[in-house]
Amino acid sequence: MAHVAEIWRHPIKSHGREALRDVLLQAGECLPHDRHWAVAHEAAKVVEGQWAPCANFSRGSKAPLLMALSASFDADANMVTLTHPQRPDLTINPDRAEDNARFIEWITPLCRPERAAPDRIVKADRGMTDTDFPSVSLINLASHKAVENHLNQELSPLRWRANLQLAGLEAWQERTWIGKTVRVGAAELEIREETTRCLATTANPRTGDRDADTLGALRQGWGHQEFGVYGYVAKPGIVRVDSPVEVIA
Structure with a gap:
């Protein structure tokens, strides 16, 4: 079953992350204190x-x-x-x-x-996410594995700086969600757009060294530079590690 594998927030944008066990998502808001x-x-x-x-x-x-x-x-x-x-x-x-x-x-x-x-x-009066709307970012760990396989290199999913890491999906399944509503735990998210990736993902989150051509892998392997999606919280609710994930509309 598709489910939430990990939850992360980034209190100061681009300056560190912390793992959470659960979070209450509010309608029309970013993940609480993410990119605050x-x-x-x-x-x-x-x-x-x-x-x-x-x-x-x-x-x-x-x-x-x-x-x-x-x-x-x-x-x-x-x-x-x-x-x-x-x-x-x-x-x-x-x-x-x-x-x-x-x-x-x-x-x-x-x-x-x-x-x-x-x-x-x-x-600001909302999180400083990369989108011009308050967003929650999601990645698919099967897609992450596909990038690892293409590079023949083990990578930390933290390179993608997502709020929600999802497991139990087919690789790139999340790309079919644009324009759809996904239930994550008790919350519902409208998936609005894909995440275009930058050089930050080439750096190792343990050392800060640029040691993986993630952008080249995306372009060469799949012809794009997108990884993950942005959702807008349409219905509030608690999300926990292991919460189920399903497309509902």
Whole structure:
């Protein structure tokens, strides 16, 4: 049976992920506290409190070492703890000015000096996902296995930075879901579009090294650069690891 294998959120966009056992999805909203903050770079054009496209932010496609970040979020304290194999652990309140400054000092060594430097943490009235609508991202682990087989290389599914990793499907079955509604646990998601992939997926989420030509594999093996889909929560509900997944409309 198709089911949820893992649930992940990314409190600060492109700056770490954490596993969850369950989550309550609300209609018209992103996964709670996913991409709740983002790191605007020095050339960003963002309006405080408003969603902005990913080009305004520091991210793994430009700074691959960011892919090796892990995070944990304490919602009660509004504190994020970040870990990286090349840096000491850091715990901050992203809404506090002095912590914002500490974070920029801490993260800068992981960013490439020829790129726009990280400048400040920002947030919007919704998650800073890559879509112009509040989205939840899903990947199919059978499609992931197909990419592994094409490259003859073991890959972590964390390269794709999805919220929901799904098991028990046929490879690429998720590509047939565009325009359909999928029930995931007690929630219902309208699947609106595929996810076009970038260089971030070429970096190892354990080390931050670019060590796999994931984009070349997608283009050569299947003639596209898409992996995974974006859903819009149409009906709220709890989603747990092992929750069933089915197309309902």
